[in-house]
Amino acid sequence: MDTDLGEFLQSRRARIAPADAGLREYGRRRVPGLRREEVAQLAGVSVDYYIRLEQGRGRNASDAVLDAVARALRLTDPERLHLYALARPTGTRPVASGGVYQATVRAGTRLVLDALTAPAFVLGRRVDVIAWNALGDKVSGFSAVPAEERNQARYLFLNPVAPEFYPDWETVAVETAAFLRRDAGLHPDDPALHALVDELSERSADFRRIWGAHPVKEKTHGGKRIRHPEAGLLDMGYESLLLPGDPDQLLVVYTAVPGSATAAALDALSESVTNAHV
Template identity: 70%
Template sequence: MSELGDFLRTRRARIQPAEAGLAEYGRRRVPGLRREEVAQLAGVSVDYYIRLEQGRGKHASDAVLDAVARALRLNDSERTHLYALARPAGSGGTPARPAGNAGVYIGALRDGARLVLDAITAPAFVLGRRMDVIAWNAMGDKVSGFSTVSPAECNQARYLFLNPAAPEFYPEWDTVAEETVSFLRRDAGLHPGDPKLAALVAELSDHNPVFRRLWASHPVREKTHGRKIIQHPRAGRLQLGYETLALPGDPDLLLVVYTAPADSATAGALAELAAEVGVGVVPA
């Protein structure tokens, strides 16, 4: 089945007929809504919806995709993902967003963005395609230790699912794992057919059953801000907020900045780490 079909199937499986105002009838072999029920809720023919779920609806209109999104109760991130899967690059449809720079690799950061990153006194780093960490500032390295691994290993998904130290470093590992898979699913929708991403997914699926299960469930969620707990080997437990900002002109590059309230224990711990690398006071 196509990526689009897998995604739609997992989304209809999570909705019970009663929740959608439909009467239950007959024996259900699979959980959630039947395809004909989604078609009914979206106001399209059953045959058309089946073709869409089979990946044969490349010219679906905005109205149809929006109707399917409403029927399946997709959030904003899932709706964007639906558009990206239904209109892959080169299909002639309007993509969900510009494809961006598909050739971003470790260290590929323009000089101006590099100066901005270095000027930030809080821990910060830049995520590229496939969750590659392509650049970081002094505090970002002090907190996450990016410089201690080779460029090929400097990938957050690979660290999270393949490094045995990851569950200790991230006490809320399960939450971070789902967020990570959601990010990769979003990347896969925006860049279909990416061989490097396919290789990464295959590697993680082969070596980690949790990743394999999460990937099959098609989580899609854009995390522009939130919280993250890190058990630092020297500074102890860091309760951090984070903000994620797309770099202008480089939609595939995300600047991630960790923050902590000025009067918190985490801010104090970060200040001690900052003193070791000669960085000024870490802002709240």
């Protein structure tokens, strides 16, 4: 994971022009963005110290130093937390009895899903889809996918129909890779996550391109457009909530503006689900 820290810091200094940081440019630059010594100058640390940090040899870096580097590189809040996770890896975090991660939801979470009238599902570690309600299944078709393949990243990067299903495929792909990158920072010793990243890197040039840019982002809220085979284009929002007591599980709920064409289409899909179970 030391290389992850170095690659992350390099990717972030590469996106900042010296002039934008208030620095004078000098000499010919072999790479875009800031040099290591310029980041050190902006962060108020020695060049040698910053180089050791970028090489993964700064395990004892203080909060003040990491925050200074985050400010110098203009990191977002999720990126700053990712920097902390990479600089101070703690290994896979146990979340179930015996320290073994369980990709299942509590009975109470299942009841919440079924009580929701909007499409909803739960993401587990590695953006695995581990539970959903009936309308969520009707919108996204989770139950039609073999259990071992119910993973958002695998669907987006390996399924040839994904760009048709998601009209804004690039945006969704970057968001998914960014959330997966966040997971990798939190669980650096997860062998299944490493296997997934290796598989996607080998089979998808798009994944290699996006993953190599080191995107990091929380999945909190936003918009999602889906081209549904029955309902047509669904223009929805989404809200995501971390489940208390299950920090590796994220409840995602799709929303539609009342009175909109999408709201009417979701009502029709919901009615078809109800009729199918009558």
